[in-house]
Amino acid sequence: MPTTTSTPASTPSPKVNRIGLPATDYRGAKTTLCAGCGHNAISERIIDACFEMGIDPHRFVKLSGIGCSSKAPTYFLGRSFGFNSVHGRMPSIATGAVLANRTLQALGVSGDGDTASIGLGQFIHLMRRNLPLIYIIEDNGVYGLTKGQFSATADLGAKQKSGVINELPALDTCALAVLSGATFVARSFSGDKKQLTAILKAALAHRGTVMIDVISPCVTFNDHEGSTKSYKYVLEHEEALQEVSFVPAFDDIAVDYDPGTTLDVTMHDGSHLRLRKLAQDFDPSNGQQALDVLTAAHQSGEVLTGVFYLDTTKPDFVQQLGLVGEPLAHLPEAVVRPPRAVLDEVMASLL
Amino acid sequence: MSTSTLDRDLAPAPAPASLLNDFSIQVATVNGSGSQSSNLVLLHTLFQMGIPISGKNLFPSNIAGLPTWYTIRASRRGYIGRKKEIDFLIALNPDTCRDDVQGLEAGASVIYDEPLKLSALRSDLTYYPVPFDKLVAPVCPVAKLRKLVRNMIYVGVAAHLTCMEMPEVERALRRQFKTKPKAADLNWAAIQAGYSFAREQFPQPDRCQLQRMDGTRGQIVIEGNAAGALGCLFAGVTVVGWYPITPSSSLCEYLIEYLKRYRRTPGGEATFACVQAEDELAACGMVLGAGWMGARAVTSTSGPGISLMSEFVGLGYYAEIPAVIFDIQRVGPSTGLPTRTAQGDLSFVATLSHGDTRHLVLLPGTVQECFDCGVAAFDLAERFQTPVFVLSDLDLGMNHWMSPPFTYPEKPMDRGKVLTAEDLRRLKGDWGRYRDVDGDGIGYRTLPGTDHPAAAFFTRGSGHNADAKYSEKGADYIANMDRLRRKWEGAREHLPAPLLEHDSSSGVGVIAYGSTHHGMVEALDQMREETDLDCAYLRVRAWPFARSVAEFVRRCQRVYVVDQNRDGQMYHLLLADLGPELGARLRSVRQYSGLPVDARSLSDAIRAQEAAARPLK
Ligand SMILES: Cc1ncc(C[n+]2csc(CCOP(=O)(O)OP(=O)(O)O)c2C)c(N)n1
Ligand code: SF4
Ligand SMILES: [Mg+2]
Numbered sequence: 001m002p003t004t005t006s007t008p009a010s011t012p013s014p015k016v017n018r019i020g021l022p023a024t025d026y027r028g029a030k031t032t033l034c035a036g037c038g039h040n041a042i043s044e045r046i047i048d049a050c051f052e053m054g055i056d057p058h059r060f061v062k063l064s065g066i067g068c069s070s071k072a073p074t075y076f077l078g079r080s081f082g083f084n085s086v087h088g089r090m091p092s093i094a095t096g097a098v099l100a101n102r103t104l105q106a107l108g109v110s111g112d113g114d115t116a117s118i119g120l121g122q123f124i125h126l127m128r129r130n131l132p133l134i135y136i137i138e139d140n141g142v143y144g145l146t147k148g149q150f151s152a153t154a155d156l157g158a159k160q161k162s163g164v165i166n167e168l169p170a171l172d173t174c175a176l177a178v179l180s181g182a183t184f185v186a187r188s189f190s191g192d193k194k195q196l197t198a199i200l201k202a203a204l205a206h207r208g209t210v211m212i213d214v215i216s217p218c219v220t221f222n223d224h225e226g227s228t229k230s231y232k233y234v235l236e237h238e239e240a241l242q243e244v245s246f247v248p249a250f251d252d253i254a255v256d257y258d259p260g261t262t263l264d265v266t267m268h269d270g271s272h273l274r275l276r277k278l279a280q281d282f283d284p285s286n287g288q289q290a291l292d293v294l295t296a297a298h299q300s301g302e303v304l305t306g307v308f309y310l311d312t313t314k315p316d317f318v319q320q321l322g323l324v325g326e327p328l329a330h331l332p333e334a335v336v337r338p339p340r341a342v343l344d345e346v347m348a349s350l351l
Numbered sequence: 352m353s354t355s356t357l358d359r360d361l362a363p364a365p366a367p368a369s370l371l372n373d374f375s376i377q378v379a380t381v382n383g384s385g386s387q388s389s390n391l392v393l394l395h396t397l398f399q400m401g402i403p404i405s406g407k408n409l410f411p412s413n414i415a416g417l418p419t420w421y422t423i424r425a426s427r428r429g430y431i432g433r434k435k436e437i438d439f440l441i442a443l444n445p446d447t448c449r450d451d452v453q454g455l456e457a458g459a460s461v462i463y464d465e466p467l468k469l470s471a472l473r474s475d476l477t478y479y480p481v482p483f484d485k486l487v488a489p490v491c492p493v494a495k496l497r498k499l500v501r502n503m504i505y506v507g508v509a510a511h512l513t514c515m516e517m518p519e520v521e522r523a524l525r526r527q528f529k530t531k532p533k534a535a536d537l538n539w540a541a542i543q544a545g546y547s548f549a550r551e552q553f554p555q556p557d558r559c560q561l562q563r564m565d566g567t568r569g570q571i572v573i574e575g576n577a578a579g580a581l582g583c584l585f586a587g588v589t590v591v592g593w594y595p596i597t598p599s600s601s602l603c604e605y606l607i608e609y610l611k612r613y614r615r616t617p618g619g620e621a622t623f624a625c626v627q628a629e630d631e632l633a634a635c636g637m638v639l640g641a642g643w644m645g646a647r648a649v650t651s652t653s654g655p656g657i658s659l660m661s662e663f664v665g666l667g668y669y670a671e672i673p674a675v676i677f678d679i680q681r682v683g684p685s686t687g688l689p690t691r692t693a694q695g696d697l698s699f700v701a702t703l704s705h706g707d708t709r710h711l712v713l714l715p716g717t718v719q720e721c722f723d724c725g726v727a728a729f730d731l732a733e734r735f736q737t738p739v740f741v742l743s744d745l746d747l748g749m750n751h752w753m754s755p756p757f758t759y760p761e762k763p764m765d766r767g768k769v770l771t772a773e774d775l776r777r778l779k780g781d782w783g784r785y786r787d788v789d790g791d792g793i794g795y796r797t798l799p800g801t802d803h804p805a806a807a808f809f810t811r812g813s814g815h816n817a818d819a820k821y822s823e824k825g826a827d828y829i830a831n832m833d834r835l836r837r838k839w840e841g842a843r844e845h846l847p848a849p850l851l852e853h854d855s856s857s858g859v860g861v862i863a864y865g866s867t868h869h870g871m872v873e874a875l876d877q878m879r880e881e882t883d884l885d886c887a888y889l890r891v892r893a894w895p896f897a898r899s900v901a902e903f904v905r906r907c908q909r910v911y912v913v914d915q916n917r918d919g920q921m922y923h924l925l926l927a928d929l930g931p932e933l934g935a936r937l938r939s940v941r942q943y944s945g946l947p948v949d950a951r952s953l954s955d956a957i958r959a960q961e962a963a964a965r966p967l968k
C-alpha cells in the first residue's frame with residue numbers, strides 16, 4: 001500500500017529533525033497577512049517540508065517579487081537569507097543568485113499578478129533555462145496587495161467582489177511551465193495539507209526548475225460567491241490527478257506500493273515520489289498529456305491538482321553552463337584574475 | 352610571397368608640409384559590402400609605419416545596403432580625435448558619392464569607381480578614377496568571391512598614391528587574415544592589382560603623403576569595448592548578464608571570448624557564468640542577484656537598456672548591492688540615432704530610478720581608462736555596496752584607438768566589508784546589516800551561505816531599519832537615506848581623480864570628460880597656436896566630483912564645460928555641485944550632431960564665447 005505521509009505514523013513527531021534542529025528554527029517573523037489568507041497556510045507547509053526534510057537553513061535562500069504573496073518569505077525560515085525584490089522580476093534575481101552560488105538551495109515565492117502579468121517574460125525564461133529553483137505561485141486570482149483587481153489567472157466569468165465579471169480567459173501557469181521547459185510542474189491547494197507537503201518535499205529533492213501553482217484564496221478580496229478561487233469553490237471543485245506521496249532518501253523504511261496503480265519516480269537525491277493513479281491513466285513524463293488534462297479541466301471547471309510533469313533527466317542550467325563546483329562568488333583572486341602573462345599575451349596581439 | 356616587384360621605386364614628390372602624415376582618408380561604401388577588412392589593413396599599415404592613427408566607423412542602423420563611412424586619420428602630432436575635414440575620399444557608394452564629393456574642401460583628392468563619373472562634379476579636386484570591376488576580374492576568377500576582394504583594390508591604389516610601404520601593407524593584410532592564408536593570398540593579389548594600376552595611371556603621388564616616423568612604438572590599437580571587457584576579465588568578474596544592443600554588444604561579446612579562453616579550470620570547467628538575458632531588466636536582475644550572493648557581476652547596455660534597468664538600479668541603490676553597469680552611450684532619446692555617439696545619458700544615469708538616488712559614475716576618456724575603470728568599478732561596487740556605472744560611448748567603445756599597453760592591476764581585489772562566520776562568532780552574533788559602525792555610511796554585509804545562526808538578513812527594496820527589518824517609521828527612513836547620502840559623499844575622493852591635463856594662468860579653463868577629451872586636446876593647441884588663448888584643462892573622470900574640481904574652477908574666471916548633449920548635462924551637474932557663486936563661472940559648450948566631437952568645432956565654439964566675454968588679442 002502506498003504511504004501517504006513521509007514519516008511512518010508509528011514514529012512520534014520528533015522534537016528535532018535529522019540535522020538536530022527544532023521546528024521553531026524553521027519559523028519566520030510573525031505574519032502580517034490577513035488571518036485565513038491561503039498564503040499563510042503555504043508558509044506553514046514550507047516550514048513543515050523543510051523541517052521534515054532536514055534542510056539546513058543557512059544553505060537555503062528565499063526570494064520573491066512584490067505582493068502579499070511575495071511578503072511571505074519573511075514569515076518562514078527566519079534563519080535563511082531572503083530577498084524581496086521588485087514586482088515580477090524575482091526570476092532574474094534568482095538566476096544571478098543561483099549561478100553565483102550553485103551550492104545553495106533556492107526557493108522563490110511569487111503571486112499570480114507577479115508571475116502571470118508583469119513577470120510573465122521572466123517566468124517563461126526561467127522555466128526555459130531549467131534553473132535549479134523551486135518557484136511557487138501563491139495563486140488567488142487577484143492582486144491582493146493592491147486591493148483585489150483581477151489577475152491573469154482569474155477564470156473567465158469569475159466575479160470580482162465589486163460584481164465585475166472577468167471577460168478574459170485565464171492563463172494556465174502550469175501549461176505555460178510545461179511548454180516552456182520546467183522539469184517539475186504541479187498544482188496544489190493551500191488547504192490540501194497532505195498533497196502540498198508531499199509535493200514540496202519532492203520539490204526539495206528535485207534538481208531543475210520546479211513550478212508549483214498553489215491555489216491560495218484571498219479571504220479579503222476573492223473569497224465570495226462567484227469567485228472561482230474561493231475556499232468553497234476549490235473545495236467543491238478540486239480534482240486530484242493522483243494521490244501524491246513522498247519517501248525521502250534518508251528514510252530507509254521500505255514502503256510497499258502496487259506498481260499496477262502507482263508510479264514510483266526516483267528523484268535526484270535518491271528519494272521517491274509516488275503517484276497513485278486515481279481517475280485516469282496519466283504519465284507525468286509526457287508533456288502533451290499534461291497539456292491535455294489541463295485543457296480538459298478548464299473546460300469542465302475543475303480545479304485539477306497533482307504532478308503534471310516531471311523530468312529527472314534534463315540537465316539544469318548550472319550543468320549546462322559547465323560551472324565549477326565551488327560557488328563562483330567565493331572563487332579566490334588567484335582563480336578569477338588571470339596572471340600577468342595573460343595580459344601580456346593579449347597586449348602583444350594588439351601591437 | 353615576395354613584394355619585390357612592387358617595392359616603391361618612385362620617388363615621391365615632396366608633399367606640402369602640412370599634409371605629410373597629417374590628413375584623413377574617408378572610405379564611403381555600402382553597408383555590408385565587407386570593406387571593413389580593407390579599412391583595417393589601411394589603418395594597420397599606417398600604424399606599422401609609425402604614424403599615429405585613429406579609425407572611426409560611421410555606420411547605419413542596418414545590416415546591409417545603407418551608406419557607411421570609415422575615416423582613418425593620420426596625425427604626426429598624435430591627435431586621435433575626429434578631424435572635421437576630409438582630405439582624401441575613396442568614393443564607392445553610388446548613392447552618396449555625389450554628396451560625398453560636394454562636401455569636400457577644395458584641393459581634396461578622390462579615388463572613385465570609374466563608372467560613377469565623378470570628375471565632372473567639381474574642378475577643384477584631384478580625381479583618380481579606378482575601374483574596380485575590370486581590375487578585380489583577373490585576380491579573382493571565382494565570380495562570387497569578387498565582391499569580397501573588390502574593396503582591396505582601393506588599398507593598393509591608395510598605397511601607391513600616399514606612398515605606403517608595401518611590405519607593411521602585406522604585413523597588415525596577413526595579420527588581418529591570420530587564420531585564412533588562402534584568403535590572404537587572394538586579397539594580396541587584389542591589392543597588388545590596384546597598386547600596379549595606380550602606378551601606371553597616376554605616376555605622380557598625391558599631396559597626401561605618408562612617411563615612416565616613430566610615433567607608435569610600443570602602442571596597441573584597440574576598441575574601447577574590448578578594453579572594457581579586458582578590465583572586467585582582470586577584475587575577476589564571474590557573472591555576466593546582458594542583452595544585445597548597439598553600441599554595447601561587443602563589450603559582452605569580447606568578454607565572453609576572453610572568459611572562454613582564459614577562465615577555465617584545468618579540467619575545463621567555467622569559472623564564470625554568462626547569460627544572454629530576455630531583456631535588460633532581467634540582465635540587471637541577474638547582476639543584482641549575483642552581487643547579493645557575493646559574486647562580481649556585470650552587465651553592459653546602452654540608453655534604451657538603461658531606461659529599462661532603472662527600477663532595478665533603485666533597488667540596488669537602496670538595498671545596497673554591488674553591481675557594475677556599462678553604458679555605451681548612443682544618441683537618444685528613444686531609439687534616437689542608434690549608431691551615432693553622444694554623452695546624453697549622464698544626468699539620467701547619475702540619479703537613475705525614482706526617489707532620491709545617487710550613483711557612482713565613472714567617465715573613462717581613453718581605451719586605457721575603459722580598462723582601468725573596468726577593473727576599478729568592481730572594487731568600488733563592493734567597497735561602497737552599490738551599483739557603479741561606467742559611462743563610455745559609441746565613439747570610444749566601437750572605434751579603433753591607439754593607446755599605450757594596459758597595465759596589470761597592482762592592487763589586490765577589494766571585496767569590501769563582508770563578515771564571515773568567524774567574525775560573527777567574535778561579535779557574538781551582534782550585528783546589523785545597515786548599521787553605520789565605521790561612520791562612513793557603509794554597513795557590513797554577510798553573504799548567503801554563511802554558517803552562523805545570526806548571519807541571515809532580509810534584503811528588500813521596501814523601508815528597513817539598521818538591522819534590515821521591515822520598517823515604515825519616518826525616523827528609520829530618514830536615518831537610512833541620510834546614511835546613503837553620507838556614503839555617496841564619502842566616495843568623492845575614492846573615484847578616478849580629475850586630471851589636470853594642461854595648466855595655465857590665463858584665467859580661462861575648460862572641463863571635458865569622456866571621448867570628448869581627444870578633440871579637446873587638439874582644440875587647446877589650436878587656440879593657443881592660432882589665437883594665443885591658453886586654457887587650463889581639467890578632465891573630470893567621475894561623479895560625484897572630487898574636491899579638486901571646485902579648486903580648479905576657483906582658480907579660473909571662466910570655465911568652459913564641454914558636453915556632447917543638447918542640455919549641457921555635465922554643466923548642470925557641476926553647477927549643482929559648485930553652488931551659484933562658483934557656478935556662475937561656468938559656460939556651457941555643447942556639440943550633439945551624433946558625430947564624435949572634432950577639435951575645430953570646439954575651438955571655434957570656445958573662441959566665439961571668449962570673444963563675447965573679452966576682446967581677443
Ligand atoms: C512596477 C510595479 N507596478 C505596480 C506595483 C503595485 N503592485 C504591488 S503588488 C501588485 C500585485 C500583486 O499581486 P499578486 O502578485 O497576485 O500578489 P498577491 O498580493 O495577490 O499575493 C501590484 C500591481 C508595484 N509594486 N510595482
Ligand atoms: S489581501 Fe488577500 S492576499 Fe493579501 S493578505 Fe489579505 S487575504 Fe492574503
Ligand atoms: Mg494574487
